[in-house]
Amino acid sequence: MEDSVSVGLLGVGVVGSGVIDLIEQHQAKLAHQLGCNVHVKSALVRNPNKARDVDAKTNGTLLTTNSDDVLNDPEIDVIVEVMGGIEEARESILKAFKAKKHVVTANKDLVALYGAELHEAAAENRCDFYYEASVAGGIPILRGITDGFASDHIEQLMGIVNGTTNYILTKMHNEGVGYEEALKEAQDLGFAEADPAADVEGLDAARKMAILGRLAFSTHIDLADVEVTGINGIDLIDLQYGDNLGFTMKLIGFAKFDGKQVEVNVQPALISKDHPLSDVKNEYNAVYVYGEAVGEAMFYGAGAGSMPTAAAVISDVVAVIKNMHRGVTGSQFVEPRFEKELKTEAQRFGQYYVRFYAKDEAGVFSRISSLFNEFDISFKQILQNPLKDADAAEIVVITHKSSLEKMHQALEALSKLDEVIDTKSFYKVEGDAEE
Amino acid sequence: MEDSVSVGLLGVGVVGSGVIDLIEQHQAKLAHQLGCNVHVKSALVRNPNKARDVDAKTNGTLLTTNSDDVLNDPEIDVIVEVMGGIEEARESILKAFKAKKHVVTANKDLVALYGAELHEAAAENRCDFYYEASVAGGIPILRGITDGFASDHIEQLMGIVNGTTNYILTKMHNEGVGYEEALKEAQDLGFAEADPAADVEGLDAARKMAILGRLAFSTHIDLADVEVTGINGIDLIDLQYGDNLGFTMKLIGFAKFDGKQVEVNVQPALISKDHPLSDVKNEYNAVYVYGEAVGEAMFYGAGAGSMPTAAAVISDVVAVIKNMHRGVTGSQFVEPRFEKELKTEAQRFGQYYVRFYAKDEAGVFSRISSLFNEFDISFKQILQNPLKDADAAEIVVITHKSSLEKMHQALEALSKLDEVIDTKSFYKVEGDAEE
CATH class of the missing domain: 3.30.70.260 (ACT domain)
Structure with missing residues (x-):
């Protein structure tokens, strides 16, 4: 067993900084679990001199603009991709697999679009590919679904998987303000981006539902299969009538599977106040799972944020290192069992x-x-x-x-x-x- | 890789029947994940002729009163203990480990009392020992804590981990009835036992908190370390005053750890209505985890019941079989990192x-x-x-x-x-x- 496992980082934004920080802070816990140290050896950045939340250099992490320093360093076993975006991230990950490096990513856009291709490349190279952080940040929902429901038939998922829209809807509900005003406040407080389209139009939630549906139902779900309606254009009066009738408006990702046909969509919906999802407030996320045997279960927590996402990334790094030590990398992926058939x-x-x-x-x-x-x-x-x-x-x-x-x-x-x-x-x- | 893994069952009550049923029903899913079939070969029972929910014989399971048929059958690799009780279960499991069989149990009483001894016996024999079903039935909380929070420092757990008491308190709250009346109704509906002492006095919750605290904080917590107050003797007026002041009465298991000292207790407490635990109603369970990095996360679901518990048992059986195939059984247990020191x-x-x-x-x-x-x-x-x-x-x-x-x-x-x-x-x- 090595004394130390070297990790290569792609991107040192808020999540990347969190990864460096947490690995540093939790050396003792990690060493206790893994029997070895974990070290972020080098990190790809656009500008090494930019001011950052974390002083990577004091942690001994090399900041480099040359991706070969990360992807082709033979000492590095695990690549953590937190650069975001699609094309460059995809190419880097494929390159990493070719170099027989395991990959952990937080990139939901990429996994939703190219998950099947990346899984295939991982399997070909007997590498691990994990992406717990890509859905609902700090909530260990992907492991919950794949391991916790291993012997159950998951019939349905309902998720509040976008914190921005949940924050806006909570604001509208609690303060009786319109959509535009709630959005502006969310932007001022940093809960919504200057360009909020991907959140408020439901695309971000759709990406997460494609990933969740694929894992829950063991069938390929393409992003294009997810029907999407956003919360932009929602009228306060409907929240209020809903409230009077006993319901709370939430942006809900649905995924259903009857053993044969699937249905995946994202849309604003009125949830009964008796249902636990109706109590998920502000920027929090939750995924409600209906298993045939287990019945109803809910996973709740912070859906985003630098530290929750970084913690999820490192939980994947821990899983990869355990697999490395046991000599069982590349074996965790199970091919989809079912051909996709969408409900009419x-x-x-x-x-x-x-x-x-x-x-x-x-x-x-x-x-x-x-x-x-x-x-x-x-x-x-x-x-x-x-x-x-x-x-x-x-x-x-x-x-x-x-x-x-x-x-x-x-x-x-x-x-x-x-x-x-x-x-x-x-x-x-x-x-x-x-x- | 074997074509079929044989499981031996100790006990065919409601949970044992569920295990036989679910394994039968989900053969295809199990085979797809594991690359082999899973079969309950034999089951220890007191009376093979008793009427049961499941027709074990049609599933080809041998019902036997001789424990050697289960514990000493060389074809059986995994023992599932769902007989309950302490002494016989403990001896059977120790015998199973000696015979190099992996063990899955749903027996919280046993794990709370003898967890350390059983883990040690498992490690000595390089066997797996899993007990996801022992806490909060169908909720995959133990995996959530050990894997999902692998790189985080868990500061605090708060759990509603006893369905009977939560049902009684919900009833009192919703219907304004006293403790005795709510208990009687719970008994009539099968949510409380004829002798409800272990539930209403908090002992059942204490056992679960000892198990949760041990895993979350990586320190030995003995059942005797858990301070317990039950809900028996609770006065309706305090629920009502609490309600007026913005709080809901729940039987809460607390476990805190500041990196040095621990505090574990079970007591009725008033939870702010803004806190997600206050919305956990009826017989449902939930565990709220505060991680330093992840922040707040909650796991919610059915805490008991034949099928949820059986599903959790089988998720452990799946984990064991995966470990067997990878040749890494007996490696999942990590010795506690910390000496126990209780807060004053x-x-x-x-x-x-x-x-x-x-x-x-x-x-x-x-x-x-x-x-x-x-x-x-x-x-x-x-x-x-x-x-x-x-x-x-x-x-x-x-x-x-x-x-x-x-x-x-x-x-x-x-x-x-x-x-x-x-x-x-x-x-x-x-x-x-x-x-």
């Missing part, structure tokens, strides 16, 4: 929330209700309020379960009804225990 | 809830408040109500942080104060964010 809208069932404006005339509600009945959809909860300064009413309904196809057909028919002025919003409803 | 009451700090009766005279509250101040304790929240038909008042206070030693001294002094009629209750308060 006719095969997707759920409860829905619809808000629309209708003329305030006798018999209108009965006609609307009959229209939905024609599509086998009935209402579970109804709210009706007169619209100010108009001879019209605002109507909110929550339906019993129906297929998404019939729901779309009903909404189409609803919009053509003379009595209906405008359909304002449409959301999925989840966690209603009686359904 | 002077070193334990917290917020507290105190309820007492006092004479309803001018200046009484000011004298009480001065008394606490003498022990450096100040009040954060105060409630005072007149007592019906008495010239007295009921006073409830929640303190700012103080040492437990000073708190006990203050309570002692309080009871001697002429103006104080009786101290009714005293609870720890947790999760108050401002403190």
Whole structure:
């Protein structure tokens, strides 16, 4: 057994700095678990002279602009990729595998897009490839799914996997402010980026759901398979009506698998207040897993941040070093068992929330209700309020379960009804225990 | 690699039946992960003819009353102990290790009492010893702690680790019924045993906290080190006052470690409604982990039940078989790093809830408040109500942080104060964010 394992770092931003810091701080714990020291030998950076949170040099880490100093150093066994971005990261990781180095990454964009290719390259070179930090930062959810549910059939995942959008929705809910104002506050406090598109449009959550779905269901899920609706354009009134009816609005990643067909999507949804996900507030993340045997389980924690992400990265480094010592690297990957088959809208069932404006005339509600009945959809909860300064009413309904196809057909028919002025919003409803 | 791994079962009660069932149902998933089949070859039972949930014989499992058929069958590599009890289970497991068989158990009583001895026997024989199912049933919390937090310093655990007491407290809270009535209902519904002592007196939770603390802090924690107060004798009025003040009563297992000293205890405590543990309802369990780097993380799920527990047992069997294939059994155990040193009451700090009766005279509250101040304790929240038909008042206070030693001294002094009629209750308060 070596006295020390050398790690090469690609990128020394906030996460990379955290990795250097934590490895330094926890030498004793790491040495106790592993029987050897761990050392970040060199790190690829764009500018070695830039001011950084961590003084890499005092830790004896070489900062270099030459990737060969990291990827082709024969003393380095494990590469940690925390540079972000796609193309350069992908090439570097493929190069690392060719040089028979194990790779740990926190790069969800890359894993969501090129996970299959990278796994294949890892297997070919008998290298380890781990990416616990890519989903929900400090929450050990990927290990939880693959190891904890090893003997169970995972039927469904529901995740709040984007901290920015959860922060914005919590703000809107607690303070009764609109989307734009909540976004601005999130930006001011550093919970949202100057360009928040990837978060608020749901793409970031979609990447994580592709990774989670692939591991949970053992089938290839491409990012393109994930249907995405963001929270941009969400109306405060729908959060408030939802609240009155017993639901909290969350951006939810869904992934379902019935043993044959999968369904993966990200969308704002109204979660019953009885469901634990409705209590996940601010920038926190949580993943709810429904296992056939285990029943319901939830993993909750900080979804991002330098230290939680760095800790997840190092937990992977520990796993790799244990595998190295045992001589079993490259063996952890299991090929997907199932061919992917996506559910159609006719095969997707759920409860829905619809808000629309209708003329305030006798018999209108009965006609609307009959229209939905024609599509086998009935209402579970109804709210009706007169619209100010108009001879019209605002109507909110929550339906019993129906297929998404019939729901779309009903909404189409609803919009053509003379009595209906405008359909304002449409959301999925989840966690209603009686359904 | 073998075509099939044979498992021997000790006990075919509800969990054992679940193990047979699940292994049968998930043959394809297990074979895919492991590259071999898994088969329960024989099972030790007291009475082979007893009616059981599972038809073991149709699964080809031999039911036997002779333990040698299980423990000394050379074809059997893995022993699953789900018979419960202490002495016979302990002897059987020690015998299994001597016969070089790996052991998986769901027996928290045994692991809490004899964990160190059993780990030692496993290591001597280079065998695996896993017990994920012993704490919080279907929640993969032990793996979460050991693998997920591998590079982090775990500072504190708080757990709702007993479903029976959580069910009773939820019932009292939601329906405003007293302890005795809630207990009876829990018994009627099968959530509490006819003799509920081990649950309601906190011993079951204490066993789990000893196991959790040992793994989280890498130090030997004996069951005797765990200070225990149960929920029996809890007064509904304290739940209700707590509720009014923004707290929910839960039976909480605490384990803290500052890098040097530990503190482990189980007690009813008032948890801030802002804390995720306050939302864990009914028979559900959850463990909240505070890692220095990861921050706060929570693992939530079904804490008991035949299938969740069986699924956790099989996740351990899967881990053992993977280790067998890789030739690395017996290597997962890491000796504790730290000598145990328990915190004294002077070193334990917290917020507290105190309820007492006092004479309803001018200046009484000011004298009480001065008394606490003498022990450096100040009040954060105060409630005072007149007592019906008495010239007295009921006073409830929640303190700012103080040492437990000073708190006990203050309570002692309080009871001697002429103006104080009786101290009714005293609870720890947790999760108050401002403190």
